[in-house]
Amino acid sequence: EADIYQTPRYLVIGTGKKITLECSQTMGHDKMYWYQQDPGMELHLIHYSYGVNSTEKGDLSSESTVSRIRTEHFPLTLESARPSHTSQYLCASSGGAHNSPLHFGNGTRLTVT
Amino acid sequence: RKEVEQDPGPFNVPEGATVAFNCTYSNSASQSFFWYRQDCRKEPKLLMSVYSSGNEDGRFTAQLNRASQYISLLIRDSKLSDSATYLCVPPGGSYIPTFGRGTSLIVHP
Numbered sequence: 001e002a003d004i005y006q007t008p009r010y011l012v013i014g015t016g017k018k019i020t021l022e023c024s025q026t027m028g029h030d031k032m033y034w035y036q037q038d039p040g041m042e043l044h045l046i047h048y049s050y051g052v053n054s055t056e057k058g059d060l061s062s063e064s065t066v067s068r069i070r071t072e073h074f075p076l077t078l079e080s081a082r083p084s085h086t087s088q089y090l091c092a093s094s095g096g097a098h099n100s101p102l103h104f105g106n107g108t109r110l111t112v113t
Numbered sequence: 114r115k116e117v118e119q120d121p122g123p124f125n126v127p128e129g130a131t132v133a134f135n136c137t138y139s140n141s142a143s144q145s146f147f148w149y150r151q152d153c154r155k156e157p158k159l160l161m162s163v164y165s166s167g168n169e170d171g172r173f174t175a176q177l178n179r180a181s182q183y184i185s186l187l188i189r190d191s192k193l194s195d196s197a198t199y200l201c202v203p204p205g206g207s208y209i210p211t212f213g214r215g216t217s218l219i220v221h222p
Contacts, residue, residue: 033210039154043212058209090156094210099145099164102202102210104156 003027006091006105013081014113021076021108023091032074033102035090036060043090049074081112116140116211117201123217130191134216136201137183146184148175149200151215157200161186191220 004025013019025032030051035043045058049068063085064078074093078085088109092102119136126132138146145164149157161168163184167176174187188195200215 035212040214042214043157045209045211048209088154092210101147101159101162102149102157104158107156109154 004091004093004103004105006089006108008108009106010109010111012111012113015080015082017081019078019081019110021078021089021091021110023074023076023105024072025074025093025103025105026072027093027095027103028071029093029095029103030071031094031100032068033092033094034058034064034066034074034076035092036062037088037090039088047076081110083112086110086112117203117213119201119213119216121214121216123219125219125221126191128191128193128220128222130220131187131189132191132218133185133187134199134201134218135183135185136213136216137181138201138203139182140203145203146175146177147202147210148173148184148186149202151198151200153197157212160199188218191218193220193222196220 007022032049034047037043044060046060046062047066049055055066088107090107091105094100094102117138148160150160151157161175163175163177172189177184196219198215198217202210
């Protein structure tokens with residue numbers, strides 16, 4: 001049973017389309033994160049949030065944007081998808097003290113044709 | 114210097130073997146660490162937390178060496194199901210978790 005949910009699991013979309021990847025958690029966690037991961041490679045942080053109305057860019061330059069209007073919801077939007085955006089996108093959350101572990105959603109596998 | 118470095122492997126071991134991975138970190142202020150396990154094309158899942166000198170959970174033992182800035186993961190009596198990538202994660206700068214490529218383990222019959 002997952003406490004952090006990502007939809008869709010798989011998405012195939014054409015170049016230039018606008019897409020939003022959804023992420024919701026029911027644990028009341030303040031901190032949420034988006035990572036991008038290519039097969040066999042490390043996770044790259046693209047966005048994170050410390051709480052409502054807080055959003056920050058991560059280490060990896062990204063053409064995506066995020067919002068955090070509600071504690072439980074942290075959607076990621078690509079205004080114009082490109083083939084270079086093809087990847088797996090993982091959402092995570094953590095709560096409590098600053099040294100709490102991350103809980104991951106099961107990911108969205110995006111293919112841009 | 115990267116915040117965390119691990120030998121990517123793969124470590125190829127037979128069932129029943131004992132295997133150990135090391136992970137070095139650069140942020141000497143890090144107080145807690147985590148080992149995650151990631152199966153192919155799946156999300157990482159928390160395996161162990163290390164808040165002091167070490168932690169043990171069944172066949173898994175994690176140890177922290179602050180003087181040398183490394184943590185280790187020891188797996189005893191390896192099972193086929195232990196085959197996965199193991200990720201060492203310190204909190205990172207501003208306590209934002211940072212990930213390396215991890216260490217790949219393959220347990221064969």
